[in-house]
Amino acid sequence: MFFDISKLTQLKAPASEERFAKLIFDNRVIKEAPLSMAYFTFKPGQIGPRHVHQSEVEVYLCTKGKGMVLIEDEPHVLTPDTLLYIPPRMFHETRNIGDGNFEFYAIFGPMVNFDNIRAWEEVS
Template sequence: MTEKGAASIRNIAEEPWQQFPGHFGGALSKALVHPETTGSKQLDYRISTYQPMAYVERHVHKVQEQIYHVLDGEGLMDIGEERRVVRKHDVIFLPPGTWHAIQNTGLGPLTFIVVTTPLKDG
């Protein structure tokens, strides 16, 4: 087992799926790089898979930046007052202060990577 805060290599199968607060209907994530899994101090790196109709509620981050990279499936993403279809190979950048939400409106799982930095909102 790797010491937290040290360099590490982990396999995705080592981290359990979990449903974080504000995520509903089978919106599951694996916290692959996170203070609790690796001891990271600046990054939260997750893979998420949302079943059809699953979603994260609309929310905003005061100081955090986020990147969503859609790996498979399709859904709808709210960014501010705009709603857009997102699908495989879309990369979404969200600066601080941007209200956003994502939901799976497709027929199969919506799978994506989420990178957040810094770890906490101010």
């Protein structure tokens, strides 16, 4: 399948955890996909919730800006063309530490379902 990220709908998280996502694919888009993928944008100062994935690996590939991911309270700084592997069962929190937008692909394996993100508000 072919995806044009620029044409995907951008979704905005609730104010308490504000950040933005474009859902590329999960099992609702490709039924038997072995992984899922989304594109996230954090504006300056935005911080995502601390969370954990019990069985999924998460990989971040930074495309723009400067972000930091705390994995079990160990900081990892991401800048364009850097990649971060987050093992299962590791608590992590993502934040923008730069002056511009922090943007990255998030790849999950095995696949996660994005229905919780689909509930976010659509923005233009």
